[in-house]
Amino acid sequence: MENYTMEGRTYRYYGQEAPLYPFGYGLSYTTFRYQDLVLSPPVLPICANLSVSVVLENTGLRDSEEVVQLYLRWEQSSVPVPRWQLVAFRRVAVLAGREIKLSFQVLAEQRAVWAQDWRLEPGTFTLFAGGQQPGQKTQVPSEVLSARFSVTGTARPLRGC
Numbered sequence: 001m002e003n004y005t006m007e008g009r010t011y012r013y014y015g016q017e018a019p020l021y022p023f024g025y026g027l028s029y030t031t032f033r034y035q036d037l038v039l040s041p042p043v044l045p046i047c048a049n050l051s052v053s054v055v056l057e058n059t060g061l062r063d064s065e066e067v068v069q070l071y072l073r074w075e076q077s078s079v080p081v082p083r084w085q086l087v088a089f090r091r092v093a094v095l096a097g098r099e100i101k102l103s104f105q106v107l108a109e110q111r112a113v114w115a116q117d118w119r120l121e122p123g124t125f126t127l128f129a130g131g132q133q134p135g136q137k138t139q140v141p142s143e144v145l146s147a148r149f150s151v152t153g154t155a156r157p158l159r160g161c
Contacts, residue, residue, distance in 0.1 A: 028131075030060025030096065037129050037145040046120050046153030047161035050106040054129045054145065056092065057099035065093045066131050070104055072111065073134075075124040075148075078155075079115045084134055087127075109158055111151065118158040122151045 036055040044050060056068060068091075071084040088104045111125065112118040128134040130144030 030062045030064040033057045052104040058094040071128040073126040112158045121155045
């Protein structure tokens with residue numbers, strides 16, 4: 001095997017065709033609403049981590065659990081990258097009619113791309129938070145929020161941070 005790219009070999013690189021049952025797909029006995037997605041700071045240095053918070057509300061009549069998923073998308077990259085990449089997830093129990101605020105950290109190394117070594121690149125990124133993948137055809141009863149952030153500085157090897 002000489003071609004080690006993952007393009008066309010895994011759902012993350014299929015292009016516009018999404019799998020029938022993507023990662024995180026499932027059913028619930030209630031409905032959830034996501035709100036107040038906050039990225040801090042919205043502009044960060046190349047080696048910095050990103051803090052993320054989101055509010056999850058159980059809008060249904062039953063206590064239930066939700067798997068909150070965070071996905072990252074590179075808006076421009078010097079090498080091929082997935083459409084989006086799972087960078088965090090957490091299963092949380094939420095009582096009916098209640099809401100909770102969740103906090104996550106997206107590490108700088110999760111933004112690294114492979115270009116003969118792991119590299120961090122400046123640019124614009126989009127972070128998605130929800131109970132499913134962004135743009136999922138087979139919808140579950142919750143939405144996906146998105147917010148953009150920027151990374152400044154010059155490209156450098158990950159080990160240089």
